């Protein structure tokens with residue numbers, strides 16, 4: 001059994017309890033060294049073999065994992081944040097399926113959740129936005145044409161943009177062309193939950209100059225939307241006039257329990 005484990009956004013204690021236990025019992029760990037905080041490897045027992053996949057091809061990663069698994073070793077593939085987002089895990093899972101090797105996935109705290117915590121933000125505010133678009137600019141990995149930044153910007157929903165810190169000028173242009181007003185609040189969150197975390201608030205028009213000012217070139221998320229400013233409607237869920245399955249509205253009998 002090979003485990004794909006989400007390492008969380010950076011802080012070593014933001015891995016899940018299950019993920020930590022898997023690291024503690026692993027014989028072999030292949031970690032995405034470009035983004036996984038190496039401090040997480042402190043959970044590994046002495047004698048655990050570790051491999052940094054940043055220096056390896058898919059073929060090399062698979063060879064290490066499959067060999068170890070066939071030798072009866074416990075293997076963990078450690079991915080940053082949650083493995084389901086930009087983790088390139090599908091291609092690894094497909095090789096394992098073809099080889100008849102069992103695997104499971106342990107989720108992790110994605111960096112977009114780490115960024116919300118750093119911003120003290122709620123991505124889904126009543127009356128402002130009830131959706132979060134997670135996307136990226138096209139880089140070496142293309143983005144399907146129907147998923148342009150402009151097309152998502154047209155919804156005015158909250159956006160969290162991964163993997164795009166190197167092209168913020170173009171990102172601003174696309175966000176504005178898509179319909180966000182230039183003064184729409186935005187934020188750049190660098191290394192959320194790491195000791196060197198930086199939270200830079202700006203507008204959609206000033207992303208590039210803000211990043212330049214703080215010397216940020218990578219490992220950041222861009223958050224865009226009116227949720228970053230003052231206004232919103234109070235939640236219905238916690239409103240005294242609103243009944244839920246757990247609580248009766250003031251002056252109303254409990255209907256559905």
Ligand code: SAH
Nearest residue numbers: 081082086110111162163191192219220221
């Ligand atoms: N699976 C990861 C994302 C991997 S893609 C997750 O769930 O978070 C790598 C991109 O994620 C980076 O380019 C950056 O945009 C973002 N990222 C990862 N960790 C981050 C962090 N701690 N703070 C800000 N952005 C981060």
